[in-house]
Amino acid sequence: MTDNTPHIETGPLEINQALLKKRNAREIRFRLYGLSAVLTAIMVLCLLLTSIISKGYTAFEQTYILIDVRLDTETIDPKGTNRLEDLAAASYKSLLRAALREQFPGIEGRREKRQLYGILGTSADYDVRDAVLDNPKLVGTTATIAVKASDDVDSYFKGYISRDVPEDNRKVKDLELIWLDTFQADDRIIKKFNVDFFTNGDSREPEEAGILGAVIGSLYTLAITLALCFPIGVLTAIYLEEFAPTNRWTDIIEVNINNLAAVPSIVFGLLGLAIFLNFFGLPRSAPLVGGMVLALMTLPTIIIASRAALKAVPPSIREAALGIGASRMQTVFHHVLPLAMPGILTGTILGMAQALGETAPLLMIGMVAFIADIPSSMGDAATVLPVQIFLWADSPERGFVEKTSAAIMVLLAFLVVMNAIAVILRKRFERRW
């Protein structure tokens, strides 16, 4: 049979080379397409991040004005008790205003006085109070205290308000500029890290607004979501994958779960409104309800991911366990589930990250609201991070522009951490066969 061996001629080989060249060129082109797709994606991401960070980093700083306040014993502690409660209850606003008038004598008229007081933030008196409470010995002396500037003054020092604009159209008027210049010439304008942004709830004043309420709300909501959808999702996946017979019913269930994963999230919000609020009478705007709605939304994701993880465990593991006499339940819980766990956890964390960024279903159950108090339980009114971003983005005050971007940065940080945990879990515990 040796004469059957095809012998190669030079002609066809040349043709092959042309073809080869073409194929190589095609491959190079394909790689370039792929590379340019990746580069475009990276560029867009960079653009997004640069725009967010360049707009938002200033929100982590707050302008303070150093003011010499005469901490008059008469006003603060007339009885001389020196008790902290009495010190806390005093009216520091009047002291602060007196200090401003002293700094700029000759300010007469209601309008001008109002303007003068307006360069300080609405809760600047709390800065004075806190300074006194920190050091009660200050009472009776004149102390230099850093108090928060108003949002417009803050914007001016951050360069968002230009001096060149005609006065009528400028939020900081000429008179205020003169005062601010005086302060600046005395080195009385300082910038500090904006702690309040992380410790305050929402506010209508940009300089007071903080993100803590939304962060706590998000944590409560996610805790409820996790507590509900992790056990239900994993048990569903185990049952469907390991115990359920394959018949028309399980097929229908499977199709339905896959469909649910693609249902727009607003639909789950409507469902929550109809069932949890109207039927069960649960409180509006509560993280409890928000968590339940998001759990419904996340369940399909977790079930699908868990089933995939269970499916990836080789049958030989199950057969070996059954072969040495383990029951099916023992097989699942002692052998299959531990091996599938990294995959299940990854799926769960990705589902949670998706739930963290969701606003649409929360709109229907009243979590898109102005809530200044920081929630202290799962039944309290609360909002979540993405909703806070939405609300700030919609506010007319210029100071909220930087707050919006800063809140996006905080949300992104949460998402990055969650996704990083998912990656670490997978890398560390994943078994390959």
Next chain:
Amino acid sequence: MIKKVLTATALAGMMMAAAGAAQARDQIRIVGSSTVFPFSTTVAETFGKTTGFKTPVVESTGSGGGMKLFCSGVGIEHPDITNASRRIKASEYEKCTKNGVSITEVKIGFDGIVLANSKQSDRLTLTKKQIFLALAKQVPVNGKMVDNPYQNWSDIDKGLPNSKIEVLGPPPTSGTRDAFVELAMEGGAKKFESLKALRKSDKKAFKAIAHTIREDGAYVEAGENDNLIIQKLEANPKAVGIFGFSFLDQNADKIQGSIVEGAEPTFENIAAGDYGVSRSLYFYVKKEHVGSVPGIEEFVKAFTSENAWGDEGYLADKGLIPLPAADRELIKNSARGLTSLSM
């Protein structure tokens, strides 16, 4: 199975607990207009800070959505107060009465609706008639109604700039849009004799013409986010935007309000009633909840104090245009006395 039963029981238990917690609500709940939202929240925040009561929760649902929630009944699961950028409609009032809700109306001030463009372009000087001609779907030409033929502002009047009509405004769900078509468009339509006659003979047909905004791309629905409209105006100096006065007030360094019927949209002009495209803002209080939800009376008092809604009050800083002093006094008394609204 046992686990599922356990989970179900736990769930049910949680719901009971939450429902129990909701039995006694100690926090005022406010819903309604997105235009009143900035003012309502400011009062809520100050109220929470200066009194012992919890800060009220304010939801921005739109005037219509707020009324729907507000009128759906009495009980802690329903809101206590609703904000509106228009007066309550007769149909809504009926629904409220049917569900056992009696209400107190509080008018809080004015809001101007402005047409504004970027400072890089010239300020527009418009009449309501020109606004109607620029934005209506059908306009009268030589006594006949035809699809709006005007593409450039200069097509309408030689004095207007020779640039494409491009207006960014709110969608139909918005109260601002309702007020705009009613005040500006209808006001303009009335200037035509033929339409004026139609208004007398067939009010519905007139409204259909006056209230329908063109859909050929000259009017762009820009969503409810007014900040977005302002950013778009900056990027496109030829475009004109429609939004509430407070956004013009906060962005006066970048955009300018068009003069309508000879009046510039300024704080003073709107307060004096000289600027034609302005509307009243309201909130409505559910009287049945006074006493069962703590703080409602005090909240009304805080809202109607000179410190809040007065000429120099903190709401004026946020862009609310105060009522005349005499009206304030009158409304304050009726609001604090919780006078029932009857229609």
